[in-house]
Amino acid sequence: MKFYQNFIRTFNDLPDHTTLLVHSLSSCPFHCFGCHNYDEIIAHTPKEYKTTDDLFFYLEKSGFLFDAIMFSGGEFLIDNINDICDVLQQTRESFQGKIIVTTSGLYHDKVKKLYEEELVDGVHIDMKLPYHALDVKADQQVFQDVLRVKPSRKMVQNLLASIDLVIAHNSQADQVRTVKYPILDDVFFQEIRSYVEKRKIYFQSKVPYFLNEFLYI
Ligand code: SF4
Numbered sequence: 001m002k003f004y005q006n007f008i009r010t011f012n013d014l015p016d017h018t019t020l021l022v023h024s025l026s027s028c029p030f031h032c033f034g035c036h037n038y039d040e041i042i043a044h045t046p047k048e049y050k051t052t053d054d055l056f057f058y059l060e061k062s063g064f065l066f067d068a069i070m071f072s073g074g075e076f077l078i079d080n081i082n083d084i085c086d087v088l089q090q091t092r093e094s095f096q097g098k099i100i101v102t103t104s105g106l107y108h109d110k111v112k113k114l115y116e117e118e119l120v121d122g123v124h125i126d127m128k129l130p131y132h133a134l135d136v137k138a139d140q141q142v143f144q145d146v147l148r149v150k151p152s153r154k155m156v157q158n159l160l161a162s163i164d165l166v167i168a169h170n171s172q173a174d175q176v177r178t179v180k181y182p183i184l185d186d187v188f189f190q191e192i193r194s195y196v197e198k199r200k201i202y203f204q205s206k207v208p209y210f211l212n213e214f215l216y217i
Contacts, residue, residue: 031148088119105162122173132193
């Protein structure tokens with residue numbers, strides 16, 4: 001697995017934690033509206049990159065400076081599940097803090113496996129649209145405007161099933177979040193929040209939900 005050459009320190013990705021943000025240079029099945037990582041990380045893989053050995057060397061030397069590590073992308077879970085598990089297992093062995101993975105939720109089986117094998121403490125999942133309320137045919141254009149792909153029922157099932165997994169896991173290291181895309185009406189965000197709150201009640205979960213401003217850069 002290859003990683004973006006800059007490991008980034010952040011203070012707000014996981015509240016009350018100093019987090020090491022690591023972007024894999026894996027691709028992404030989506031091309032979301034305004035994705036900040038698309039050009040630099042997804043469309044044009046940089047010639048310079050860090051390897052897994054570089055990452056573990058860095059964690060050995062500087063891991064004590066962080067109390068969480070967040071694996072992001074592109075889509076971190078697009079890679080082979082065995083490679084993903086190896087990286088996370090080695091991280092567990094060499095790092096004391098929490099391990100977080102960010103995902104769109106498309107790879108439901110992989111999210112499930114990471115929880116079952118306790119390779120992550122939390123997953124930060126994007127709920128980009130009120131998937132539950134949209135029809136893949138009648139609302140195809142909305143999916144294409146935001147995710148830039150043609151939706152399928154299977155895709156929507158996976159996205160919703162992953163969101164359920166995160167809510168059911170019920171850790172303060174988990175997160176469901178939405179970008180407030182300027183191309184969507186407020187009713188979309190109200191519908192997403194209402195859905196997440198209902199699923200939280202269903203699973204008796206206190207998972208944090210965040211509606212994040214769209215950042216123009
Ligand atoms: S899923 Fe995330 S990384 Fe992929 S295109 Fe969308 S915003 Fe970018």
